[in-house]
Amino acid sequence: MEVHGYQILEGLLYTKEHEWAKQEGAVVKIGITDYAAKTLNDVVYVAAPKPKSKVVHMKSMGTVESIKAVSEVYSPISGEVARNNGDLDTHPELVNKAPYGEGWLVEVTPSNFAAEAKSLLDAKAYAAYLNTLLAK
Amino acid sequence: MRPVSRTTQLYDYHAKHAKLTEFAGYDMPLWYSTTTEEHLAVRNDSGIFDVSHMARFEVGGEHATGFLEELVPTSVESQPPGKAFYTLLLNERGGIIDDLIIERLGADRYMVVVNAANHQADLRHMMDRAPSGLAIRDMTEDSAMIAIQGPASSASLQPLTDLDLSQLKRFRCAEAKVAGEDALISRTGYTGEDGFEVIVYRTSTANPQGALKVWDRLASTSAPCGLGARDSLRLEAGLPLHGSDIDQETDPFEADLTWVMTAGKTGYVGAGALAKYRDHGPATVRRGLVVESGIPRHGFEITVDSSPVGSVTSGTFSPLLRKGVALCRVKSDRSALGDRVGVLIRDARQDGTITKPPFYDERLYGWKRQKGN
Secondary structure, three states: OEEOOEEOOOOOEEOOOOEEEEEEOOEEEEEEOHHHHHHHOOEEEEEOOOOOOEEOOOOEEEEEEEOOOEEEEEOOOOEEEEEEOOHHHHOOOHHHHOOOOOOOOEEEEEOOHHHHHOOOEOHHHHHHHHHHHHHO | OOOOOEEOOOHHHHHHHOEEEEEOOEEEEEEOOOHHHHHHHHHHOOEEEEOOOOEEEEEEOOOHHHHHHOOOOOOOOOOOOOEEEEEEEEOOOOOEEEEEEEEEEEOOEEEEEEOHHHHHHHHHHHHHOOOOOOEEEEOOOOEEEEEEEOOOHHHHHHHHOOOOHHHOOOOEEEEEEEOOEEEEEEOOOOOOOOEEEEEEEOOOOOOOHHHHHHHHHHHOOOEEOOHHHHHHHHHHOOOOOEOOOEOOOOOOOOOOOHHHOOOOOOOOOOHHHHHHHHOOOOOEEEEEEEEOOOOOOOOOEEEEOOEEEEEEEEEEEEOOOOEEEEEEEEEHHHOOOOOEEEEEEOOEEEEEEEEOOOOOOOOOOOOOOOOOO
């Protein structure tokens, strides 16, 4: 679905800080939303946590930067980083081109997914949230 | 309480085509497409910027030359009519009130172009020192200003004017018609590239047709660029931004701008304070910095062997270098070109090198580039 021209995918979980999470087997893939990517305009640098580092639910886990701005990335869930997206080292623009696809940031082995997932928004709730935010 | 934002004469265009941002009290375009695309359009082709927010003062009267002579460290009297020059307004302590361009239009007539953020401060500074009979006219509201920048800027602007741009050398200016409007064209800019800044006379937010006509015609051949690209371009060229890299507490020696000081000139505001440097240099100095990983930002600490030696005053990602670059203030004894330093970026120390901007290869980019590249 689309809200004010920003794409939102069904089946993902969202934060109010504009990250998404998607369970894929034993890991949860994390990225930033189309809205976050478009607001940054052109992502030129991604500082994602390294494998084996711990991330904590709604704590900063890194930054995504455009030429002008630095944006903190909050981890939707707690756990240990299994893998980060090495393609972003040389092609950070993938975050803009495919925020829900090739522009993913990290895969995390969750430690408390079931409980933390309850505090995240589904696509419909995130769409409603974005609508309220942009109506201001 | 926040004051209501002002708009330039091109606001309707920006509101329709750009992401807007507030700057110095104005609603300005931040980007139209992406900052990177706009940046590269200026380096490789040409781009246009609405810089109408910059303040413009026309100074005239028989004492105009002497008046300006007392305000800046650059010789005014030796500039012929038709010459534009970059200089500084200093306070009594030698600190930089603003950096500016002065265009000499005639024997007793000048256009003074200053930063939007310092509009009122500069005007006060000038008014306080104006002799009787001198006219200072604030032209900001009833003129517009458009910058055309890049190696193809001449080709973009030439069809709009009868003035032969090939005869208008860098840092020269001339009044001419542009798209039928009375205008002042100078071969100046804030990107490091060849280019022009056009002041369109007799146009206002109530009557913006003249400004819009010039903009629309230029936009058919040049990419509209926002403040995002304006900042990344000026940083890549190593040009300081007043309020970030230089300020009232920085003097021309610390700012590495002593080249604006005409040798032997005395008697201008701040000259006395600067005399202290006759025997020794400043404790800190402005330099360029390239980092190997990450993007340096304003306020980040610079270290040598874990000891602080300075800080970043403004930084960005260079689309040409594909690296983080910055202007910084470092201790003079740690300012040698090629010196290795550390930069603290988000708790991690990144390797950096002290340089002298511009950050790009001047054989390939910038106004000095070899033609044909």
